[in-house]
Amino acid sequence: MLGVVVAVFLLLRLVPGDPAAMILGERATPESIAELRHRLGLDLPLWQQFADFAVQLVTRFDTGDSLVTGQPARELILATAPVSLGIVGLSVLFAILIAVPLALAAALGKDGWADHLVRILPAVGLGMPLFWIGLLLIIVFAVQLRWFPVGGVGSGPGEPLRSLILPALAVALGLAPPLIRSLRSQLLEVLDADFVTTLRAARIPERRVLGRHVLRAAALPTLTLLSVNAAYLIGGTLVVEKVFGIGGLGTLLFQSIGSRDFPVVQGVALFCAVLVVLVTTLAGVLATLLDPRLRTGGGR
Template identity: 85%
Template sequence: MLGVVVAVFFLLRLVPGDPARMILGERATPESIAALQEQLGLNLPLWQQFWDFLTQLVTQFDTGDSLVTGTSSRLLIAERAPVSLGIVVFAVVLAILIAVPLAVAAARNRDGWADHVVRILPTVGMGMPLFWIGLLLIIVFAVQLHWFPVGGVGSGPGEPLRSLFLPALAVALGLAPPLIRSLRAQLIEVFEADFVTTFRAARVPERRILGRHVLRNAVLPTLTLLSVSTAYLIGGTLVVEKVFGINGLGTLLFQSIGSRDFPVVQGVALYCAILVVIVTTVAGALAALLDPRLRTTKGGRS
């Protein structure tokens, strides 16, 4: 995580554009620009800026105050993070609800029409940029059908879910295709296993075989893929927020990049890195719960 923030710190300094000049505008005098640079500490040597940044990060867990508003970047992120986190969680749930039924239908009807359709859909979905998916959802479900609102998050009963549904669906439609492919392949492999043949010979109901045995064995690689896709998931959420006009971390990030608000950009990068670590850890814990072979015994054996 620290490596990500350090990399962002130095990369931001390579981007053309002076934060002081952007804050004051094009008509600012050299004297006023120099005064603001001194006030913000931008005239210090780069190593000194980095040391001050690192000290504040370690002691206060804060990447500094916004150069534009003067507000702590930690507070700005805390205001926006719940919305972005809601989209991430909602998108994962929707992606699973999309991927599992389609993968099961394809695996149970291998080489049938359902399998062919399911194999084509992920290819189409993976070839579409997220902002196009978002725009299509807005046109169909918000503009034409008026089913969902666009722009901001409502505060009435059930309004937050309605407001976040389309953004989460856009991210889910981008996340689901690789999950469908992975789960379909694993399901086909498990369906052909000897223990499934034994269960069928014993006349165990197909639904019970699928729910208790096949899915449990097939879902582990897909769960690993989901954890690996966390970076895409978070990046997609930031992009989709901009498309839907939602005031989350994505909007904050793009605004901060445009104004060269270094502390806020660094704070968002740190938050996203922490989120990646958390999701990966949770996915590993779930995999261990589903597969006892992944658990470590008290004696140190797997």
């Protein structure tokens, strides 16, 4: 977390040139540039700037006021974060619903037509840009079939959730291929394990063997891979929001970059970085629930 705070603090200071001059534009006078530098605290020693930044984070949970609207960056982020978090949550759900059945079908039918098809699909999916997947979904399901809105977030009953399905599906389709490959590989390894042979010999129903034992044993490396891809998941959400015209953190970030609103850019970057840390930590907690040996170090 400390590394995240330092990195976000350095965002503004690592920008080539004078950030104050960039914000005000080419016609800015030296007086106005000096005034903005003082307002942003850029005329202070670096250690004092970092101290002020850290104190502001601890006391106000904020990176400063927007240079465009004058509102605290915290308020702007909290107003748009629920939409982005909704897409992230649905994306994880969709990725799991896509990866588990396909990986299971491939592992149970090893070297069969289903296995070959499932092994080809992730390779194709990895080569598709996320924004292109979003555009395809819009063309098929929004324009032609009219099942979902083209963009934006509706306000009617059930409309907010309905508006987030296509963006979340686009992110999930980009996230699922590595999960499918990892889970298939782990399932094949677990299916050949001795304890699975013993369970089958004891005539335990196959559905119970797969659901309670095989999937649970194979899920741990895939869960770790999902946590590693947390940055892709959150970054992909920001990009997809722009494609679908959704007013979430992605829209706020791109608008703030375009207007050189650095306090808001820093706030969004910090929020997303903290979210990545939280997702990774949650994955670690779930891993200990799936494999109790990790609590005592027995799984090392």
